[in-house]
Amino acid sequence: MRESIIMKIHYGTALAAVALVAVHILMRMSQKFSDSLSYQNVLANYHFLPYALMLEVILVLLSVHGFNGLRVILLELKQGATYEKAINYGSLAAMAVLIAYGSRTILMAGMGTS
Amino acid sequence: MATVTVPEEKKIDESPAAPAEPKPTTITLRISRVNPSENAEAKFEEFKVPVQKWTTVLETILHVKEKLDHSVAVRYSCRQASCGSCGMKINGKPRLACYTKISELESNVVTVEPMNNFQIIRDLAVNFEQLFSTHKKMKPFIINEESEVQPGTKEFIQTPQDLEKFLQFSYCIKCGLCNSACPTMATDKSFVGPQGLAQAYRYTADNRDKGKEDRLKIVDQSHGIWRCHFAGSCSNVCPKGVDPAMAIQLLRGYLLGFRK
Numbered sequence: 325m326r327e328s329i330i331m332k333i334h335y336g337t338a339l340a341a342v343a344l345v346a347v348h349i350l351m352r353m354s355q356k357f358s359d360s361l362s363y364q365n366v367l368a369n370y371h372f373l374p375y376a377l378m379l380e381v382i383l384v385l386l387s388v389h390g391f392n393g394l395r396v397i398l399l400e401l402k403q404g405a406t407y408e409k410a411i412n413y414g415s416l417a418a419m420a421v422l423i424a425y426g427s428r429t430i431l432m433a434g435m436g437t438s
Numbered sequence: 439m440a441t442v443t444v445p446e447e448k449k450i451d452e453s454p455a456a457p458a459e460p461k462p463t464t465i466t467l468r469i470s471r472v473n474p475s476e477n478a479e480a481k482f483e484e485f486k487v488p489v490q491k492w493t494t495v496l497e498t499i500l501h502v503k504e505k506l507d508h509s510v511a512v513r514y515s516c517r518q519a520s521c522g523s524c525g526m527k528i529n530g531k532p533r534l535a536c537y538t539k540i541s542e543l544e545s546n547v548v549t550v551e552p553m554n555n556f557q558i559i560r561d562l563a564v565n566f567e568q569l570f571s572t573h574k575k576m577k578p579f580i581i582n583e584e585s586e587v588q589p590g591t592k593e594f595i596q597t598p599q600d601l602e603k604f605l606q607f608s609y610c611i612k613c614g615l616c617n618s619a620c621p622t623m624a625t626d627k628s629f630v631g632p633q634g635l636a637q638a639y640r641y642t643a644d645n646r647d648k649g650k651e652d653r654l655k656i657v658d659q660s661h662g663i664w665r666c667h668f669a670g671s672c673s674n675v676c677p678k679g680v681d682p683a684m685a686i687q688l689l690r691g692y693l694l695g696f697r698k
């Protein structure tokens with residue numbers, strides 16, 4: 325993939341994540357902070373489909389943005405064909421694992437199996 | 439024979455009191471000495487050099503070569519900030535030695551070192567191979583099938599506004615000071631660097647040129663334009679008033695679709 329496309333995704337995910345995390349924080353502020361972290365309330369969030377979907381989107385946005393950022397930092401740190409290939413595929417794999425694991429948590433909590 | 443009498447007040451004083459030459463002061467010039475072929479550690483050697491207020495750093499180094507130690511390695515040519523040969527770190531900042539006066543440094547101790555981010559040949563002389571090959575990769579020429587030099591082809595007309603878009607970037611003398619100041623180049627040896635990117639913009643922004651797509655493809659890779667963090671050190675050190683940091687942002691505009 326061309327680097328400019330990757331960077332467009334990088335900037336786009338940053339902007340979208342800032343907007344959605346702001347919504348997420350505002351939702352927390354609709355009640356007392358300590359209440360918002362109580363077991364029942366946290367679970368209720370996952371049972372509310374639009375909110376659970378938003379958390380999923382935030383998870384994807386932050387994983388894509390974060391792992392691409394890490395990839396860029398590591399590419400600047402050291403160079404070499406094998407190393408760069410390992411970093412590119414490694415960050416893609418790490419991104420997929422984190423999204424899969426986070427999605428599993430959201431799904432299980434949403435379905436009440438956790 | 440006729441004699442002419444010069445009136446008293448018009449007589450020229452044959453022994454006018456010439457303004458006294460300002461006395462040279464002496465500074466300590468610390469030169470980094472290193473010879474990578476001998477695997478020796480870099481060390482500083484100190485020389486006492488007389489300077490006038492107009493003396494340049496290059497002149498002090500040449501004084502050392504002429505009178506004190508002829509083995510100091512330094513590259514220079516034009517002595518007038520045109521050839522781009524004499525770049526070095528002077529009191530920690532990349533500058534042209536022929537364009538930096540001792541008086542402007544406001545210090546009696548002047549330290550000269552080879553530029554960062556370049557391979558050292560010896561002492562103050564560095565290898566420009568990567569700088570020049572990157573410059574060449576940017577296709578630093580007008581790409582256009584039609585040409586003013588071919589008979590029967592048209593003349594390219596440019597308005598002052600067209601010229602304004604790239605003029606300052608064409609003042610680059612390939613001295614490499616910007617690459618030396620660049621923090622990304624310090625860690626990423628494959629980074630294109632501000633000099634190359636500024637030149638890619640210079641030709642891309644020229645409305646006679648048709649090589650935009652080629653150049654954008656060259657800079658749009660993992661060690662290309664996106665690795666610039668916009669520190670701005672390149673523009674801060676350029677002796678010719680080129681603003682490579684701005685060129686990089688303008689070039690990014692083409693890739694992000696803000697510019698056509």
Ligand code: SF4
Pocket residue numbers: 609610611612613614615616617632633636672675676677678679680682
């Ligand atoms: S942009 Fe300025 S500092 Fe960089 S190589 Fe050209 S003249 Fe030197």
Ligand code: FES
Pocket residue numbers: 513514515516517518519520521522523524525534535536537
């Ligand atoms: S000697 Fe040519 S730029 Fe300094």
